[in-house]
Amino acid sequence: MGTYKEFYRRSIEQRDDFWREQAQLVDWHKPPENVCDYSKPPFAKWFSGGEINLCYNAVDRHAAKRPDARALIYVSTETNEEKIYSFADLQREVERMAAIYQSLGVKKGDRVLIYMPMIAEATFAILACARIGAIHSVVFGGFASGSLATRIDDAKPKLIVSADAGMRGGKAVPYKHLLDEACKLAEFPPAKVLMVDRGLDKGFNKVAGRDVDYAELRAEHMDARVPCVWLESSEPSYILYTSGTTGKPKGVQRDTGGYAVALAASMKHIYMGFEGETFFATSDIGWVVGHSYIIYGPLIAGMTTVMYEGTPIRPDAGIWWHLVEKYKVNVMFSAPTAIRVLKKQDPAYLKKYDLSSLKHLFLAGEPLDQPTHEWIMGELNLPVIDNYWQT
Numbered sequence: 571m572g573t574y575k576e577f578y579r580r581s582i583e584q585r586d587d588f589w590r591e592q593a594q595l596v597d598w599h600k601p602p603e604n605v606c607d608y609s610k611p612p613f614a615k616w617f618s619g620g621e622i623n624l625c626y627n628a629v630d631r632h633a634a635k636r637p638d639a640r641a642l643i644y645v646s647t648e649t650n651e652e653k654i655y656s657f658a659d660l661q662r663e664v665e666r667m668a669a670i671y672q673s674l675g676v677k678k679g680d681r682v683l684i685y686m687p688m689i690a691e692a693t694f695a696i697l698a699c700a701r702i703g704a705i706h707s708v709v710f711g712g713f714a715s716g717s718l719a720t721r722i723d724d725a726k727p728k729l730i731v732s733a734d735a736g737m738r739g740g741k742a743v744p745y746k747h748l749l750d751e752a753c754k755l756a757e758f759p760p761a762k763v764l765m766v767d768r769g770l771d772k773g774f775n776k777v778a779g780r781d782v783d784y785a786e787l788r789a790e791h792m793d794a795r796v797p798c799v800w801l802e803s804s805e806p807s808y809i810l811y812t813s814g815t816t817g818k819p820k821g822v823q824r825d826t827g828g829y830a831v832a833l834a835a836s837m838k839h840i841y842m843g844f845e846g847e848t849f850f851a852t853s854d855i856g857w858v859v860g861h862s863y864i865i866y867g868p869l870i871a872g873m874t875t876v877m878y879e880g881t882p883i884r885p886d887a888g889i890w891w892h893l894v895e896k897y898k899v900n901v902m903f904s905a906p907t908a909i910r911v912l913k914k915q916d917p918a919y920l921k922k923y924d925l926s927s928l929k930h931l932f933l934a935g936e937p938l939d940q941p942t943h944e945w946i947m948g949e950l951n952l953p954v955i956d957n958y959w960q961t
Contacts, residue, residue, distance in 0.1 A: 577839075593617060593827075595834035596627050596870065599800040602827065616828030617803040624807055625701035626798040627830055628869035629664060632845075633657040639846065640874040643897055644690040647880035647889055648737035649768070653690060660697075660869075667691075667698035669794030670787045674762045676729050678703030678799050681809070683727040683760070684855075685718060685749060687711045687736030688879035691766045691784065692855050695731045696865050700807060703799035707809040707821070710856025711736045712743050717819075718752035721811050724821055726758045731784075735770035739881060746774035753777075803827025810858055830870060833862055837871035840957075842929065845872030847900040850893065852878060852908060859934065863903055873901075882908050887915035891923040898927040903957070905935035909946050920949045932957040 581588045586605040593602065602620030632639065637658035644653045655663065676682060682704050686692040688711075699706035707725045709718055711733075722730075732749050735742045746765070753759040763777070766784045776783075801807075807826045811819040837843050841863075849868035853859040868875040876897060882890055890912075893899065912919075931950060933943075934957040947954045 589616075589831065592835040593620075593831050595838065596622065596830045597631050598622050598827075599626075602803055615804045616825060617831065620803040620827050621800040622803055622827045622830055623700065623703075623798040623800055624826060624830055624866060624870075625664060625697045627834075628700070628866055629657060629661050629697060630798060632869070632872050633661040636846075636872070639872075640848075641869060642690065642693055643848075643874060643876045644693075645876065645878050645880070645893060646689070646737070647878075647884055648740065649770075649879070655690065660693075663690075663694045664697045664701055665794050665796045666788050666791045667694040668701045668796040669791035670764065670784070671698055671702060671704065671729065672796065673787065673791070674729055674764065674782070676702065676704050678801075679705065680729075681705045681707055681725045681727040683722060683725055683730045684708045685711060685713070685730060685732045685745065686766070686855070687733055687743075687745070687768075688854060688877060689733065689766065689768070690877065691733070693865060693877060696855065696861070701796060701798055703801055703805070705806050705808055707811070708856055708861065709811070710854060711745060712748070713856075715748045715751035715755060717814065718748065719755035720814070720819055721821075722752060722756040722760070723758050724811070724819070725809055727760045729762050729764060730760045731764045731766075733766040734768055734774050737770060737879065739884065742770040744771040744774065746771060750777065753780075801826045808861065810861065829866075833867040834870050837867050837873070841867075841901050841903070841932065843868065843871055843873050843901045848874040848876065848897055848927075849901045849903070850876040850878070850890075850897075850899045851903040852882070852890065852905070853903070853935075859903070882911055883915060886919065887912055888919035888922055891920060891925060894925050894928055895923040900927055900929050901932070902928060902930075903932045903934070906933050906938040906942055907936065909933065909942050913942060913945055917949060925950065925952075928952060930955060934958060 589605050600621035602617035604618045607615040607618045638656050641657040641660040642655040684695050735744045763781045806823045809821045851863040930953040932955045938956045
């Protein structure tokens with residue numbers, strides 16, 4: 571691609587040609603008519619006239635070509651679970667979830683609020699929205715009832731998908747009572763709540779007429795086939811709320827085509843992650859990093875994605891490096907805070923595992939201080955990239 575400076579200059583000076591090329595990294599149901607429509611500044615429409623589906627690009631096209639290739643590796647050191655889903659497995663699970671949504675009345679343009687821990691079903695829930703053209707709004711699991719109610723009232727979801735509890739540091743973190751309280755506080759509570767019962771909160775009660783059980787409905791839709799709904803590129807894919815630390819949380823709405831192309835381009839040019847490789851982002855699905863680099867980005871690129879429930883030091887400070895060795899992780903994405911936690915542990919854990927598959931580590935989320943940067947680069951003997959960006 572020549573030098574970085576040439577590549578960057580072309581993206582600015584020949585913007586439409588540059589992004590027209592990047593748009594070839596994804597599959598379009600209908601090719602876009604324009605690259606960037608900036609006729610109503612400051613609002614831009616990317617790839618207008620094109621029709622695309624995020625779930626098709628993340629799952630179906632790879633399942634058709636490489637059905638048995640690993641798509642999702644789910645690991646919880648909290649519940650001692652590890653499960654691998656091939657692209658074919660992932661497609662079936664997403665179609666089952668999509669069929670459940672449809673049975674509960676969810677259709678294109680409806681909002682689905684997802685309030686879940688880091689479990690595989692959260693991935694199915696997000697991708698199933700994209701599949702049928704519903705707009706997901708993921709709220710970080712365990713957020714307080716008031717914060718959740720604010721987001722419910724803004725998004726007005728037809729359905730909430732949740733779980734009985736998450737786990738952190740070996741302790742269950744119940745969600746259901748927080749969700750019930752949020753629905754009482756909210757002016758526009760949903761008609762239905764789909765519950766994944768992990769068996770972690772024995773005391774939770776179902777609300778009659780509102781709460782439905784995921785396992786029961788999944789059993790009814792085992793053979794469901796749900797086609798992808800094609801969206802015009804500018805139609806929304808999801809809403810994600812700002813933290814609310816400087817006022818009322820603001821819902822940031824993502825488009826579909828521009829988001830897909832931006833992710834595909836970033837996987838290739840920034841993260842240098844390629845089809846058949848493995849990507850491990852240690853974030854949470856509740857944040858934009860989780861949406862983009864646990865769920866959509868790696869899967870769009872045809873990579874295996876590792877989804878992890880747990881801390882960086884449980885059962886010990888070598889757990890992440892154990893996963894890198896076990897699953898031959900090629901690209902890793904974490905946060906400076908996590909590396910600072912690891913820096914306080916026995917450095918022997920970094921020498922204990924074979925990390926030869928790992929090409930580079932990206933760190934983002936807050937400022938990366940020089941001593942931490944130099945320490946982790948020296949320990950890994952790999953490029954560690956300070957990856958700061960606008961969300």
